[in-house]
Amino acid sequence: MKKYYTVRSSVYCWSKSFMLLIVLLLISNVNFAQSSIPFELTPQGHILLKAKVNGVEGSFIFDTGAGLTLITKAFSDKIGKVHKQDGSYTGFRATGEKLNADLYDVQSLLIGSFAEHNPVVTIFDVNLGPIDGLISLLSFKEQPLTIDYVNKKIIFETEKSMAGIRKSGHQVGLQLEDARDKALTIFAYFIVNDKLTLQFSIDSGAGNNVYRLNSQFISALAIDTVNAKKIVIPSEFNPALKSVIYQANVKSIQAKATSAIQCTNVQASFIDGLIYDGIVSLNWIGKQVTFDLKRKEMIVR
Template identity: 40%
Template sequence: MRRSIFTYSICLVFILLSFKTIAQIPFEVNSNGHIIIKAKINNVEGKFILDTGAGLNAIFTKFSNKIKNEKTPNFFVGHRATGEELNVDLYNAKSMEINDKVFSDQQYTIVDLEFGDIDGMISLQPFRNTPITIDYNNKKILFDRPTKGEKSVDIQIADYAGKAIDIFTFVELNDTLKIQSLLDSGAGKNSFWFSSKLMEALALNKSDFKAVPIKSDFKKENNYYIGKLSTISTLNKLRKVENLDAAFIDELIYEGKTSIDWLGHVLTIDIAKKKIFIAD
């Protein structure tokens, strides 16, 4: 009996220790549905959007004035979803910390934008080798949470020579058309964008949609055709949304770009395994 109690106690200690090692970081969700976390770059704390569609870490000019920036001779050329070219300089982060977890060998760029009290965006770059869980139920971020036995969807990794990283998954629209969609937590809540090139394949008439010209923060104007789409689902039918508000956009550089909240309430992005695990 004593051995049983002793063994139970030891097991309990190990369980408690294992839970203790899983970092839990509270986050806020703003009115646009963005996930806001606190992080330190070069030992200065700021508020950042957790943005799986950002590609690379970015800080805004106002925050860059608070820290010492180590500019490199390197640069990155990419495009925003609506087609604007970005040719940005890269800076070495001497340190990047999220809730005392240190991420080494990080870089960032500086973007001349103002977004309220937000200081920038944390991309998936720090999490190449660290599974990150977004728990919408409890508004917490967790690192290295066990996912054994959980259902999942496959993701495809777009790795731009180590300088930027995005994730995609295949989805099905209206139970007929298979497309590949960028998964973008920076899009906010219930965001569903698709290339207007897909409207013909879906037998959608532009006249049935509201046409709205919209300028981006970088002053490029695109036509948005806003209306209803019958369904979007993961290929394995694990998740499905019906009668969704959608925008079909001229010159969108992706077949699709969606937020990630529709996939579930507790999501673990595991880049190494090329999976998003869904606990709830």
Template identity: 40%
Template sequence: MLVPKFKMISTQSVMKKTIFRTVILLISLLYSLKINAQIPFEINSNGHIIIKAKINDVEGKFILDTGSGLNAIFKRFSNKITNEKTHNFFVGHRATGEELNVDLYNAKSLEINNKNFNNQQYTIVDLEFGDIDGMISLQPFRNTPVTIDYIHKTILFDKPVKNEKSIDIQIADYAGKAIDIFTYVELNDNLKIQTLLDSGAGKNSFWFSSKLMEPLALNKADFKTVPIKSDFNKENNYYIGQLSKIHTANKLRRIENLDAAFVDGLIYEGKTSIDWLGKVLTIDIAKKKIFIAE
């Protein structure tokens, strides 16, 4: 029996459309998997998390720095890209009190593992830090939960959270130009303070204001006094010694007999690294939580 010609054309057309849709679906799926794939990172000798990212289509190595407030690139890297200066600027302070008055630049693109983060700005800092090109702050992740897996040294975006324990965080949002995260901790089981959570501090970093030594009944004579100059030539005294205990407000994480520094002029009650909170951390700014898988 002969099949009418119009039916043959119709069948072929349907097959072509089906194949085309399947190919598009596969491409979309593969692209989605690539975007959400685990992103490897390095940890340098200081405990900094080093990731690769592209700013204005140029790839560099950046510290993932939850305490930097805003994205920053170093002068050497800025010479590799086209910088779109704005009339915006930001005035803030480093942890040890130095004022920063920096110009802001619009990023044409900021890309991490093929995921593009729109409407980003950065500043340019005249510093040299080995082969590091700058710092990626929490700015790109305002609406994107970011998971830091210290076990496998990977980062994942939008990881589903299932029955994970968590701690509350407080968000310091400086008019959309910079963002920091804090949480409450307790020192020596009797002094509740708020501490900046700063992955840029490296590993096992515990700084506290020297104002807290008196309420903690700590004698400066029992600590080693070390005057330290910052990259901006401001000198602060650091009183270095041991603190008996620190734990999160909900007592989920606790450390005893930790090395700590009490710092003159520290603008925060405390500033700590984030590695002590757990081995797999999901920072969710929208929910004001850090979820802890391990």
């Protein structure tokens, strides 16, 4: 009897260890398995993807300049189970326009295999046509990702894949404006006309080939405002507020960290009242752009 008990105990312990090993292998595979989600690139250069909020699918623009994730009032009416926070968030658009945003807790945000539980969003009663909102970088403070313009997909990276990306790409340090864990914007330093080193917001939501600079640099860059095209654009949120913009040629914009990232002879917009040195779109920076916000870096291939 004693011998039988000993053998059975050994088999039980071996089985338990085997099952534990299988679980660990499964966890390991999950941690090192890349996943991705396709996106559509609109004619304007916006990254349009499918995502689910509270299990309801919608069409969203992936916007690195959005600050916080936004859903439209029409879409919020579909998803239910939205809890309004007592507090709110006051921010500023790049043009200096003040925006007061109510904050809401939702149950989940799903983008492909990526899942965030209990994210915070804002809801605006705006008509974005077929677009249900904007997805910001706030959800990805711990999750590295790659925007692949070649294959039109967003790749959720792993520690293993990031090691290879760092070896093959050009690394650019990022500065993060993390506003009380409620909004997140990213910046990097660029050299304009081989003369000024300016900190630009990197904004995938700006569209294709967008270069915006604060009008205070017009004199230093010797911009001819007399012959420059001048336009006035009203705000989408408050038409009474208008931005004055001068459009002129800029000889070069180059990432301070590497000469591999640069553009020449581009049409730039000089904007009165811009709260940043400048804003640039993402598409011209690289065909594959990886963001690792935890390490405050952008890697371009």
